[in-house]
Amino acid sequence: MQYTSPKGTFDILPSVLQEDDQWKESARWQYLEEVMRKTAADYNFQEIRTPLFESTELFVRGVGDSSDIVNKEMYTFLDKADRSMTLRPEGTAPVIRAFLENKIYSKPGIYKFFYIGPMFRYERQQAGRYRQHHQFGAEAIGIGSPLQDVELIDMLCELYRRLGLKDLVVQINSVGDTSSRSAYKEALAQFLEPRFAELSEESKVRFKKNKLRILDSKDPGDQQLLEGAPVLSDYLTSEARSHFQEVLRGLDQLQIAYQIAPKLVRGLDYYHKTVFEITANVLGAHNAVGGGGRYDGLTAHLGGPDLPSIGFGSGIERLLQTLMKQGLPLKNALHPFAFFIPVGEKALQECFQMTSELRRCGIPTEIELGGKKIQNALQLAIQRHSTYALVVGDEELATNTVTLKHLSSRETTRCSFTSLLCTLKTLHAHG
Ligand code: HAM
Numbered sequence: 001m002q003y004t005s006p007k008g009t010f011d012i013l014p015s016v017l018q019e020d021d022q023w024k025e026s027a028r029w030q031y032l033e034e035v036m037r038k039t040a041a042d043y044n045f046q047e048i049r050t051p052l053f054e055s056t057e058l059f060v061r062g063v064g065d066s067s068d069i070v071n072k073e074m075y076t077f078l079d080k081a082d083r084s085m086t087l088r089p090e091g092t093a094p095v096i097r098a099f100l101e102n103k104i105y106s107k108p109g110i111y112k113f114f115y116i117g118p119m120f121r122y123e124r125q126q127a128g129r130y131r132q133h134h135q136f137g138a139e140a141i142g143i144g145s146p147l148q149d150v151e152l153i154d155m156l157c158e159l160y161r162r163l164g165l166k167d168l169v170v171q172i173n174s175v176g177d178t179s180s181r182s183a184y185k186e187a188l189a190q191f192l193e194p195r196f197a198e199l200s201e202e203s204k205v206r207f208k209k210n211k212l213r214i215l216d217s218k219d220p221g222d223q224q225l226l227e228g229a230p231v232l233s234d235y236l237t238s239e240a241r242s243h244f245q246e247v248l249r250g251l252d253q254l255q256i257a258y259q260i261a262p263k264l265v266r267g268l269d270y271y272h273k274t275v276f277e278i279t280a281n282v283l284g285a286h287n288a289v290g291g292g293g294r295y296d297g298l299t300a301h302l303g304g305p306d307l308p309s310i311g312f313g314s315g316i317e318r319l320l321q322t323l324m325k326q327g328l329p330l331k332n333a334l335h336p337f338a339f340f341i342p343v344g345e346k347a348l349q350e351c352f353q354m355t356s357e358l359r360r361c362g363i364p365t366e367i368e369l370g371g372k373k374i375q376n377a378l379q380l381a382i383q384r385h386s387t388y389a390l391v392v393g394d395e396e397l398a399t400n401t402v403t404l405k406h407l408s409s410r411e412t413t414r415c416s417f418t419s420l421l422c423t424l425k426t427l428h429a430h431g
Pocket residue numbers: 089090091092121123128129130131132133134135137138139268288289290291292293294295310311312313314315316317318
């Protein structure tokens with residue numbers, strides 16, 4: 001019996017054989033995470049880590065029961081005490097739960113958080129959709145200013161710029177405040193009611209649960225029906241309209257290009273006013289590398305004080321796939337600097353101790369412990385992209401020396417045991 005990873009999941013591996021799978025290499029993930037952490041720090045977002053599972057009720061109430069996530073995609077199970085638990089399908093509801101539970105709002109501060117981690121959605125299997133995917137997400141809680149929206153979009157765009165992503169499109173819309181949405185839903189209902197029978201089955205359900213989501217339909221028939229439908233932006237209250245104008249003005253000021261997408265509503269029920277999505281054409285059908293929006297009202301809905309908030313989530317798989325398609329070179333892969341090759345038992349003892357000393361000085365060091373013949377061990381050192389091979393055989397033992405072989409220039413020198421540490425420290429410091 002051979003075990004395989006569950007459908008819709010994958011392993012992140014030290015190296016992969018297939019070119020198409022190179023985005024799964026762990027060094028690429030580490031690089032991305034490093035840039036994400038640095039970008040978050042530059043915008044003063046602090047890390048928050050929440051459990052991978054929460055009570056099911058949190059997502060039903062937080063994300064909303066008209067969303068696809070809650071309706072079709074949750075990994076829900078009963079624990080041994082018959083409590084319904086769900087593997088987190090997204091990060092916003094857990095962050096708000098943690099924020100409220102720990103009463104973070106009672107301490108003065110700027111509440112800006114980021115997270116990096118896996119999310120679980122029982123998706124139909126298709127390219128770009130995984131059952132375990134990973135997100136870099138950020139949430140800014142407590143500030144209703146449109147400039148908070150701009151700051152967040154700016155941070156996401158800056159991350160993409162630092163990564164070197166090209167040809168991205170920022171799509172933005174406003175779904176208005178509660179009264180904008182109820183006025184619009186009524187107008188949309190009046191428009192669609194006589195055409196109800198022609199709607200797709202999914203949109204018929206959305207008609208009953210959340211009419212706004214019909215705008216999101218991928219069905220060409222629905223999209224045709226929607227031609228001539230009332231437009232959301234005509235129903236914004238003056239407050240919602242001026243908030244949106246201020247956001248656009250802020251984006252203009254920071255020279256962030258965007259497209260207004262009048263039908264963008266996003267699939268989670270908590271959105272309020274600004275919504276946005278950033279897409280990459282190279283990805284095909286599921287091309288959103290990131291998306292988010294304002295969700296004023298959620299903190300109160302989850303039992304806390306009413307605090308305006310906004311956030312985004314960006315899919316790490318999709319970012320890496322886009323970067324690969326755009327030719328990202330592999331950065332910061334792990335390579336040893338020194339690779340010890342001991343010949344014989346006595347040499348092994350000496351080299352083992354020197355390996356430990358070099359490592360304690362912060363020099364990445366490997367040692368061949370398997371008793372390989374010297375030529376094979378040298379091959380291994382070359383394969384592992386080590387800078388130096390350090391050979392110790394009988395001759396070296398007799399003179400208390402190590403032979404240092406620079407593996408790309410093939411230059412060879414000798415160095416005494418006592419000066420090895422100092423020599424390698426200098427060589428390592430100089431690159
Ligand atoms: P979302 O649009 O559902 O938003 O997910 C955010 C991003 O995660 C997407 O743009 C996409 O890049 C990636 N993603 C989502 N599902 C999958 C999947 N099955 N496979 C691969 N990648 C995927 C949220 O989750 C919100 N919590 C974002 C947010 C934060 N809004 C406000 N604050």
